[in-house]
Amino acid sequence: QKEVEQDPGPLSVPEGAIVSLNCTYSNSAFQYFMWYRQYSRKGPELLMYTYSSGNKEDGRFTAQVDKSSKYISLFIRDSQPSDSATYLCAMNLYAGGTSYGKLTFGQGTILTVHP
Amino acid sequence: DVKVTQSSRYLVKRTGEKVFLECVQDMDHENMFWYRQDPGLGLRLIYFSYDVKMKEKGDIPEGYSVSREKKERFSLILESASTNQTSMYLCASSPPARELFFGEGSRLTVL
Numbered sequence A: 001q002k003e004v005e006q007d008p009g010p011l012s013v014p015e016g017a018i019v020s021l022n023c024t025y026s027n028s029a030f031q032y033f034m035w036y037r038q039y040s041r042k043g044p045e046l047l048m049y050t051y052s053s054g055n056k057e058d059g060r061f062t063a064q065v066d067k068s069s070k071y072i073s074l075f076i077r078d079s080q081p082s083d084s085a086t087y088l089c090a091m092n093l094y095a096g097g098t099s100y101g102k103l104t105f106g107q108g109t110i111l112t113v114h115p
Numbered sequence B: 001d002v003k004v005t006q007s008s009r010y011l012v013k014r015t016g017e018k019v020f021l022e023c024v025q026d027m028d029h030e031n032m033f034w035y036r037q038d039p040g041l042g043l044r045l046i047y048f049s050y051d052v053k054m055k056e057k058g059d060i061p062e063g064y065s066v067s068r069e070k071k072e073r074f075s076l077i078l079e080s081a082s083t084n085q086t087s088m089y090l091c092a093s094s095p096p097a098r099e100l101f102f103g104e105g106s107r108l109t110v111l
Helices: none
Strands: A004-006 A011-014 A019-025 A030-038 A045-050 A054-058 A061-066 A071-076 A085-093 A109-114 B004-006 B010-013 B019-025 B031-038 B042-049 B065-070 B073-078 B087-094 B106-110
Touching: A004 A085, A011 A019, A019 A085, A019 A109, A030 A061, A045 A054, A045 A061, A071 A085, B004 B087, B010 B019, B019 B031, B019 B087, B019 B106, B031 B073, B042 B065, B042 B073, B073 B087
Parallel strands: A011 A109, B010 B106
Antiparallel strands: A004 A019, A019 A071, A030 A045, A030 A085, A054 A061, A061 A071, A085 A109, B004 B019, B019 B073, B031 B042, B031 B087, B065 B073, B087 B106
16 A cells, blocks of 8 residues: 555546645654645646645645545645646655655646636 | 756667766755656655765665765766666755755656
């Protein structure tokens, strides 16, 4: 079983729809949760970052973390064609006094928003 | 803005060739990483480094080596390229235990 599970999709929605992307994880020690967006033929770029349960909002994007259920979500409101990309969830452990903390990624969900 | 630069965006090599992938970051980050990304498999960590001349194996280090002689530069080396190493290679850097900043990737094709 993978530590982080993410439905690869593909997911196709009309412009203006609300999109929900989800990941589940098995390691309760994960403390930091991120969403990356990756456009075709580009490297991933950080979209949102959180380390606590609850919601975090940034414009049309909301990241939700439920540590009790080991479940994270990314919601996109009023989706646009420019949101078409692969969305990757990622998480890492609290490294304490050590200086490194490698991320564990989900498989990525391919999203297409059509006009 | 953080900038992670990968020297080659597209490479075509032949089986058995030695391949160098270079990565430079400009944010004085301690940590640097090499991932490969394949359809259906997501990102898999090859090697990472948390200090100059320090390196740790990731999940799939076989067939690869790395070099970090300077803090800003992290190189991935394929000693003898094989066709199953055809992939997208992503370099990243980060402060300790925080989010990664990625380069644009190097797409390697081994014939």
